[in-house]
Structures are given as structure tokens and as C-alpha cells.
Amino acid sequence: MRRYLCDVCGYIYDERLGDPDGGIAPGTRMEDIPDDWVCPECGATKAAFILITDE
Amino acid sequence: MKQKISVSDLRVGMYVELPLSWTEHNFLRSKFKLTSPEQIAAIRAHGLREVTVDFARSDVPPPAPPEPLGELEYVSHSDAIVDPKDAPPPPLWNPDTLVPTELREAVHDKRLAPEQKAQAVYRHSRDMMLRMLDAPSAENIRASKEALGSVTDMILRDDQTARNLLRITAHDFYTYTHSVNVGIISLMLAKAMFKNSDGHDMQELGAGFFLHDLGKVKVDAAIINKPARLDETEMRRMRIHPYQGYKLLRDADALTEECRIIVMEHHELMDGGGYPKRIKGDQIHIYGRICCIADVFDALTAERSYKKAMTPFDALTLMRDKMPNHFDRQLFNRFVELFR
Numbered sequence: 001m002r003r004y005l006c007d008v009c010g011y012i013y014d015e016r017l018g019d020p021d022g023g024i025a026p027g028t029r030m031e032d033i034p035d036d037w038v039c040p041e042c043g044a045t046k047a048a049f050i051l052i053t054d055e
Numbered sequence: 056m057k058q059k060i061s062v063s064d065l066r067v068g069m070y071v072e073l074p075l076s077w078t079e080h081n082f083l084r085s086k087f088k089l090t091s092p093e094q095i096a097a098i099r100a101h102g103l104r105e106v107t108v109d110f111a112r113s114d115v116p117p118p119a120p121p122e123p124l125g126e127l128e129y130v131s132h133s134d135a136i137v138d139p140k141d142a143p144p145p146p147l148w149n150p151d152t153l154v155p156t157e158l159r160e161a162v163h164d165k166r167l168a169p170e171q172k173a174q175a176v177y178r179h180s181r182d183m184m185l186r187m188l189d190a191p192s193a194e195n196i197r198a199s200k201e202a203l204g205s206v207t208d209m210i211l212r213d214d215q216t217a218r219n220l221l222r223i224t225a226h227d228f229y230t231y232t233h234s235v236n237v238g239i240i241s242l243m244l245a246k247a248m249f250k251n252s253d254g255h256d257m258q259e260l261g262a263g264f265f266l267h268d269l270g271k272v273k274v275d276a277a278i279i280n281k282p283a284r285l286d287e288t289e290m291r292r293m294r295i296h297p298y299q300g301y302k303l304l305r306d307a308d309a310l311t312e313e314c315r316i317i318v319m320e321h322h323e324l325m326d327g328g329g330y331p332k333r334i335k336g337d338q339i340h341i342y343g344r345i346c347c348i349a350d351v352f353d354a355l356t357a358e359r360s361y362k363k364a365m366t367p368f369d370a371l372t373l374m375r376d377k378m379p380n381h382f383d384r385q386l387f388n389r390f391v392e393l394f395r
Contacts, residue, residue, distance in 0.1 A: 008331040009302075010273060010295035042298055044331075050291050 004030055004049040009042035013049060058117055060108045065095045068114035072107040073098070088112070093178075096185050100229050102276040148186040150198035155179040158202060162209050173219035177235065180206055184231040184265070191272045193307035200262045200309045203238070207261025210242050217243060221393070226357040226364050230271050230279065233353055238265030240349035244390050248345070256311060260342060263314035267321045267346050270300025282360040294330045297322055314342065321346040326380035344383040348374075348390050351381070367394050 004013040013019065018026040022040050024033055030049065038045055057072070065071070072086045082094070086109075089095060098106065110117050158179035161172055180203075187199040210217045221243055224236040241264035249255045271279055274296050278289045285293060300318040304310050320334070320343025327335030329347070339347075355370035365373070371391055374382065 005292065005295075007291040007294045009298040042331075048331075050288065052288075 001027075002030065002051055003053045005052045006039045006041065006044055006048050007050055008044040008048045009039060011039050011041035012052070013039075056110045056117075057107050058110060059105045060118070061105055062095075062099050062103055064118050065089060065098065065106070065108075066115050067091065067095070070109045070112035071098070072109060074103070074106060075101075088114070093182070096182070097229065099189070100185060100231065100280075102280045148190040148195060150194050153183060153186050153190075153195050153198050154202040155182050158183060159205070162205050169213070169215035169219050172213075172216045173223055176206060176209065176216070177220060177223055177225075177239075180235045180238075180265075181225075181231050184234050185229075188231055188234075188269075188272055191269065191303060193303075193309075196266070196269070196303065196307040197309050200266065203262040203265045204258035206238075206265075207242060207258050210239065210261065211246055211257055217246075224353070224356075226353075228282075228357070228359065230268055233357065234265055234268050236353045236357075237267055237346065237349045240353060240393075241267075241346045243393050244345050244349060244386065245342075247389055247393060248341075248386070256314070259311050259314040260317075263310055263317035263342065264346055264349070266300070266304065266310070267318050267350065268296065268300065269303055269318060270296035270298065272303075273299035284361055294322075297331050313340070316340045317342045317346050319343070321350055323347065324381040325383055328381070341383070341386075344386055348382050348386060351378070352390070 001015045003015070005011075006013070013030065015029055016026060018024040018028045019037075019040055020026065022037060024037065030046070030051075033046065035046060039048065060069070067089050070086070070088045073082070075085065082097075108117075157175060161167065161175035161179060164172060164175075167175065183199055183202060187195050210220065217239075220239045224239060225232055226236075238261065242261050245255070245257070245260055245264070249257070274293055278285065278292055281289065297319050301315050304315045304318060317340070319331075320339050323329035323332065323334050323339045323343055324347065325336055325339070325344070327333055351374060352367075352370055355365045355373060356367055358364040371394065374387070375391075
């Protein structure tokens with residue numbers, strides 16, 4: 001499970017937790033998230049996310 | 056007789072030995088006697104928790120050992136490692152103590168010569184900014200914003216003191232110095248642009264310029280204080296500061312929305328190559344475009360451990376020749392005239 005940082009706002013997408021409010025189930029890997037998903041904090045697109053931890 | 060002392064227990068008169076090599080800090084020496092509160096503040100701003108103090112060479116005695124604690128307290132105050140940005144702000148400053156009395160006095164002093172007035176306003180504005188960045192609670196943000204409004208008024212009213220402020224800006228490594236510099240420089244440009252027009256709330260605008268880097272309190276201190284260029288990952292972690300600053304101001308209900316935009320957009324470039332939103336041209340608010348020019352100028356003229364400070368002339372030349380599509384051309388031309 002990996003964690004990604006949104007470099008626009010600092011929001012962290014944790015694959016373990018997903019983004020249930022945004023329709024992303026816990027355990028969803030970043031590459032499986034639809035391209036129209038946006039950062040729940042600031043609305044940035046997937047391109048703004050960088051991998052910060054890989055376990 | 057050497058002893059490790061928590062940074063919060065440092066006092067003027069102590070002889071400190073910094074646990075850093077000479078290139079990693081901004082002091083003349085790594086071992087020296089503290090002669091001013093500003094030096095202690097600078098050590099704290101560096102992110103250090105403890106330094107060694109040689110009491111044989113100090114003017115003050117070692118602090119008394121703390122009272123023994125009950126066992127429960129030992130547990131609750133265990134040495135758990137707390138990420139500095141997760142820790143609550145130290146209860147160091149509150150709205151009553153945050154704004155130095157000397158700042159209020161200097162701003163309103165009608166007898167001081169412009170040079171002295173500028174020196175006093177500059178020094179105490181930096182002190183206030185350091186305190187606020189140390190304890191960026193909503194109420195402290197609002198208190199600093201009020202005080203910055205009166206500094207702004209003075210800069211707008213008192214041309215001579217304002218010119219002196221522009222001349223004396225220091226160029227060290229610290230966010231609080233940079234914040235005050237960019238506040239002054241942006242405001243001088245805004246004053247030149249807007250002096251004959253209504254419709255700009257200059258007090259709010261000025262405060263926005265001074266607070267443009269507030270969001271850096273949400274970035275890892277290790278990145279902020281890194282004595283070298285940032286790598287790609289660190290840079291991307293740094294890029295969250297405009298949004299985080301905007302959010303802090305919004306949550307503190309400080310500044311108008313229009314002026315909070317300064318904080319959000321001060322790293323956007325005219326050609327769309329900036330961040331965080333990568334907007335371009337007129338999409339960037341003119342207040343953001345002003346702050347961007349001042350921000351780059353101050354970064355270039357500041358000294359870093361990995362680069363020398365540039366002269367204002369060299370910085371302006373570089374901005375004109377090497378960054379032709381970064382800045383609003385009309386604003387930049389007006390900016391150059393400030394230094395004639």
C-alpha cells in the first residue's frame with residue numbers, strides 16, 4: 001500500500017484508506033483510480049500526486 | 056562545564072556551541088556568546104531543539120534542574136517523537152504579546168528620522184513575523200494582520216521612511232526576514248501602480264504581501280531549513296505552501312478573499328510554468344503578479360548557503376534576460392523604476 005501527496009495542497013491519498021466520499025473504495029491503487037477523480041481537498045487532477053511512501 | 060540546553064531555555068549571555076558545521080548556519084562562528092534575543096530566535100528558527108552551552112564561558116548560571124515529576128507525568132510526557140508540524144504551537148506568544156510595543160511606537164513616532172524609523176520598523180516587524188510563524192494560531196494571525204495594516208499605512212504615507220525600508224532589507228536565510236522584505240517590496244510596487252486609483256484596500260493588500268509565505272509553517276522544517284538546493288521531491292513538498300497559507304488565512308477569517316489570493320498565487324508565472332494551479336497571464340490576479348516579482352527579486356538578492364547574494368542590479372538584469380515570460384511586463388518595468 002502506498003501513499004501519495006497532492007503537490008497543490010498537501011492532501012495525502014493513502015491507498016489503504018481510499019477516498020470513500022469521492023467514490024474510491026479503501027484499498028484502491030492510484031493507477032486504478034478513474035482519471036476524472038480529483039483531489040478531495042483542492043480539486044487538483046491525478047497528475048498532481050506524487051508517491052511519498054511505498055511499503 | 057558543558058551542558059545540553061533546550062532551545063527554549065537559552066538566554067542572552069550563554070556561550071553556545073551549535074551542532075552544525077559552519078556552512079549550515081548563518082552565524083559568523085559555530086561557538087559564540089549570545090548577545091541578543093534575535094540570535095536565540097534565529098537558532099530556534101533553524102529547527103534546532105538542543106544546543107550545547109559552555110557555562111564556564113557564559114555570563115549566566117546553568118538553569119536549575121526541573122522539579123522531579125510524578126510517574127504518571129513521566130508517561131504522558133515521554134520522549135515520543137512528535138513531528139514538529141503536528142505539535143501544538145508553543146504557548147509562547149498570544150495576541151497581547153505578539154506585536155512588539157516598539158513596533159507600534161516606531162510606526163507612530165513623528166520625531167524619528169526616516170533612517171532610524173525604518174530601522175526600528177524593520178527590526179520589530181521581523182520580530183513579530185518570527186513570533187507569528189512560531190505560533191501561527193488563528194488569533195495570532197489576526198493580531199499580526201492588524202499590526203501589518205498599520206505598517207502598511209506608514210509605508211503609503213511616509214515616502215522617505217519607505218525608501219529607507221527598501222534600502223535596508225537584510226538578506227539572510229530566514230522565512231521571517233524574507234516575509235518582511237517581500238511585504239515591503241511588493242507594497243512599494245503596489246503603491247507605484249495604484250497611487251492614483253481607488254478601489255484597492257491597501258491595508259488588506261499590504262498584510263497579504265507580508266503573509267505570503269505563511270503556509271511554510273505546514274511544510275517540514277527539514278525542507279524549509281535545508282542548507283542546499285531542494286531536490287525534485289522536496290520541491291514538490293514545498294509547493295503546497297501557497298494553498299496551505301491560503302487555507303490558514305481562510306480558517307482564521309483573516310484578510311478579504313481578494314487578498315488571500317496573493318498567498319495562493321504568488322508562485323504562478325505569466326507563461327503558466329508556476330504553481331500550484333499553473334494558471335497563466337490574466338488568470339493570475341494582479342496582486343499575485345505583483346507579489347511574484349517581489350518574491351523572485353528577494354530570493355535572488357538573498358544569500359543562501361549554496362549561492363551568493365546578487366546585487367539588485369544583477370537580479371533585475373537576470374529577471375529581464377533569463378525570465379522574460381515569467382512576469383507581467385508592465386509591472387516589471389514599473390518595478391525596475393523603483394530602484395533608479
